[in-house]
Ligand SMILES: Cc1cc2nc3c(=O)[nH]c(=O)nc-3n(C[C@H](O)[C@H](O)[C@H](O)COP(=O)(O)OP(=O)(O)OC[C@H]3O[C@@H](n4cnc5c(N)ncnc54)[C@H](O)[C@@H]3O)c2cc1C
């Protein structure tokens with residue numbers, strides 16, 4: 001006999017202000033099977049959990065229904081409580097009367113009726129719940145990190161430090177990401193390379209870390225503990241083991257027309273190149289689009305010059321298949337394209353640059369050796385205008401509605417670096433608001449105003465008119481209402497950050513979600529900031545949303561810790577809510593095999609005795625360690641031979657009946 | 662110093678009318694000033710375009726109804742094309758003009774003066790708009 005206990009949570013006033021709890025209690029009293037009802041302000045608290053545990057022990061209830069928030073939030077909590085009181089955790093059922101009810105309705109009467117229906121449905125399902133025992137699977141003790149910016153580097157180092165094997169896949173020829181391009185870093189103004197390159201070297205020398213540079217992940221299958229991943233190592237045209245990084249080829253290559261990606265197009269690079277001198281690995285790659293040998297078949301100079309014979313024009317992409325226990329996504333961000341911001345003339349004038357280009361122009365290792373000059377005539381500017389929020393906080397089709405978070409700070413940094421190096425150069429910053437929340441950040445920005453004499457103007461620029469020698473910047477000081485006209489030598493645009501264009505593809509491959517701005521979505525914005533909804537896949541850095549380096553590194557280490565938590569286990573419990581075939585009913589059509597995305601269903605031949613004769617018959621069988629419980633097969637099965645444990649057709653129909661009653 | 666009342670009751674009606682006529686959301690504006698910075702008709706205005714929105718946010722419609730700004734706006738859409746919040750100021754300006762024009766008993770033109778004005782080549786539409794207003 002099923003004895004159901006129902007526990008109704010007020011969630012403070014989150015539920016109780018929209019749902020009349022007394023009415024819900026009253027409505028449940030007459031439902032057959034319900035023997036105990038309790039409501040409480042915070043069911044998830046210790047007191048609340050004890051109410052559940054005590055009722056299991058004292059009231060002999062053997063099915064638990066908790067009407068509360070989403071099961072995503074606290075199903076695990078209540079399952080654990082039930083288990084602690086000796087009840088199989090899969091006999092617990094959650095009715096979501098918060099996200100699905102109180103939060104989305106205003107009409108109290110209607111919301112109360114809906115809460116009653118939802119709870120009734122959960123009772124109907126709970127009565128049919130069966131004890132389930134999860135199986136166990138092993139854990140592949142190896143982590144995959146996708147993206148080798150500061151986020152990926154930090155995560156990889158942390159996981160390796162804990163003693164686990166890490167593979168890091170970086171798409172470009174070198175790790176380092178955007179941080180490698182920066183000059184000094186806020187809020188302390190230490191040199192970016194001085195704090196980043198030692199980490200890159202550590203990574204290269206770490207025997208636990210295996211770096212796949214110039215590579216991409218092309219396929220991901222499996223599940224937490226056992227991801228099966230395919231990596232494509234693009235052909236570098238150089239044999240990594242033979243190359244000593246001497247650089248002769250780079251210097252002698254005659255094809256020097258390509259724009260350097262690392263220098264943000266401010267310098268040219270050879271067809272055979274390493275992105276920057278401190279690159280890790282310090283092995284060049286041949287850009288086959290611009291290499292004369294690949295385009296016309298002639299040249300081949302680098303192969304002749306290479307002292308170790310490392311150049312291999314015939315090299316092919318290589319496919320690597322590897323198993324991983326966990327995956328950390330750290331693919332970073334980009335700046336938006338400015339071609340739709342015609343008023344700023346970015347595409348039309350070389351002296352109108354982005355913040356990232358400014359970083360290269362003041363960088364001692366940059367194209368000008370750290371001398372800030374105008375790209376147009378190599379002259380030192382006397383007046384520089386910075387414009388913040390270019391495309392950020394912008395609801396139109398041109399921009400991004402969010403705040404890019406880093407540009408207020410890096411603009412203050414740029415203006416200070418400028419005033420520090422060239423005290424006779426004036427700096428003007430147009431801003432909408434200055435947003436500098438962060439440790440030491442406000443003080444940093446105020447230093448720009450108070451100590452460095454940077455002119456901050458609350459207002460925007462309407463248009464830039466390139467003149468003969470200077471750029472006429474028409475703006476407004478919105479506070480005083482003064483119209484301003486500045487004759488600038490250089491204009492620096494704080495272009496909005498955005499998710500990587502290929503984020504959708506990465507999300508699809510990993511079955512994780514992205515938000516409307518195509519940043520990857522964390523499992524919970526407050527409580528699970530580095531996890532995704534897919535168990536075993538974690539997020540680090542600016543791929544999850546705009547972030548500065550301190551935040552990126554904090555998140556990277558957090559993601560590493562989560563990953564280590566999984567890697568340190570020898571076994572993981574399986575989700576027992578997997579598909580099961582009733583072989584007597586199975587007609588052997590094997591439609592389920594076609595529909596299963598996890599290749600968890602195989603064909604099996606069984607012996608059957610009919611009228612005294614033994615006959616062989618083909619049926620489907622589910623591999624419980626591979627099945628993810630998606631339920632696809634149950635809808636494909638015409639005779640209805642497949643059911644999902646914990647979500648059988650009978651249970652779902654009982655829920656529907658209970659709602660329609 | 663006299664303090665201004667924020668959103669006084671008397672002007673609330675007009676704020677509602679402006680939202681209704683223009684279908685623009687005045688609370689979207691961040692006060693960045695980009696509209697003002699690029700406005701080609703700014704020199705005929707006594708209140709700047711971004712201040713128009715600010716005054717509306719503060720409920721001070723009267724100042725705007727008395728301003729030269731609303732007649733100076735050329736409805737060129739420059740501001741709309743650059744506004745990070747997609748605020749169409751020209752529609753708001755038009756709404757403000759309509760509020761003035763639709764006021765009861767507010768005859769903008771004297772019939773007798775029309776021939777003289779026409780001679781000055783004032784566009785026909787301007788003259789028509791001086792008369793035919795539905796007044797609620
Ligand atoms: C102009 C400017 C100045 C800045 N100054 C500062 C500062 O002074 N202080 C500060 O704290 N922050 C600063 N920042 C912010 C800083 O750049 C970021 O916080 C930091 O780079 C984020 O690191 P990340 O690893 O998350 O991303 P990224 O640096 O973008 O690295 C991502 C990496 O992943 C790789 N990748 C992408 N997609 C794939 C894929 N599909 N497969 C494999 N690899 C992939 C990329 O090639 C890249 O190497 C500045 C930013 C800008 C634009």
Ligand code: SF4
Nearest residue numbers: 253291292299300302
């Ligand atoms: S073969 Fe290609 S990469 Fe080598 S030197 Fe010639 S152009 Fe440069």
Ligand code: SF4
Nearest residue numbers: 389392403404407408
């Ligand atoms: S950080 Fe500052 S400049 Fe960047 S989008 Fe936000 S408010 Fe604008």
Ligand code: SF4
Nearest residue numbers: 690691693694696744
């Ligand atoms: S440009 Fe738009 S957001 Fe900026 S002040 Fe003008 S109306 Fe407001």
Ligand code: SF4
Nearest residue numbers: 700734735737738740
């Ligand atoms: S539409 Fe009016 S306010 Fe806007 S830029 Fe043109 S003249 Fe100025």
